[in-house]
Amino acid sequence: MPPLLDARPGRSFALRVQSGTTSFYPGRPSDTLGYNGSYLGPTIRVRRGDDVAAVVTNGLNADTTVHWHGLLIPGELDGGPHQIIAPGATWRPTLPIRQPAATLLYHSHVHGLTAEQVYSGLAGALLVTDDEEQGLGLPSEYGVDDLPLLIQDRQFENGRLVMPGGMMVAMQGRRGDTILVNGAVNPLAAVPNRLVRLRLVNASNARIYELSFSDRRSFHWIGTEGGLLEHAVALEAITLAPGQRAELLVDFTDGRSASLVTAADTNSSMMGGMGMMGRGARRTDAAAPATVLRFEPRPLGQARASGVVPTLLASRTGPDASKAVRRRRLSLNMAQSAPSCDFGQVGERFGNVAFGIDDGNHRRGQFAPS
């Protein structure tokens, strides 16, 4: 479990962006990046209504930014590519927390290096809590029955983290054949034998997961990127694209071990085993079905949560369709014209992939995969 950095007491928190080494496999240190540590960052918890003073110091030899992905705040506080923190500099935005409880994701969003910095470890969970959520009796004992789970695929060679390169990266994003949860290889979660809340965060660069349990048990889907759903939804599988989050309640009362697994990634053209490329060629495995996380229920902690799934999680009022004054149709297009792609120099961008809305009206944006 990442350490919990609760912003409540001082209405503030501090992050230091740093480089370091991480031994994903014993005795095989890899060069990595992290916040207040060598890989990934603490789980930051903020509370609705607070104005939270963030203090972010860049201890790298490179520019960075910290983007609060999912936080509803003005753009000048949001840590996008335009808000560079230079090496040695400190950025101090005050974040007004004015949204319902939700599971968010903070990460580097520096121009031209986002993919590399996130791949190397610059990501973490950001939790918003509020009175409504705390009144529901949901499992909320951090690290015991309330677990943030950052899921990432990474590539290793001889036990050391490597940065995939080459044409497949330009086309597919950075992928890997090893799935980590909270930076751990072959992870195991000891959970109490009761209802447990999982906050799934897809912190991968490019992989889409189709998640389910090895014993096909159903679970309750209770939250999305925007916060809690109005009502829990019983599911046996859920899809999670990069950046997406999902909150689940899983019942481990029967004490049986089970694994969270992912199906093959059918969005990857590597599925066919194209066998291209030098470095990272074994990435034909990068789309294969895999175990994500094993759960071992045992008597743990005290059951402070109610142990039942609330019938009403949150009151939501949606737009009233009958009041619509106009119907618009927007179509999203993608076209690729290969000739001048410079795959020899695979960096952050590759030319001539045209993404558009309404085919032509807003065409030819440069695409930078991250």
Ligand SMILES: [Cu+2]
């Ligand atoms: Cu983001």
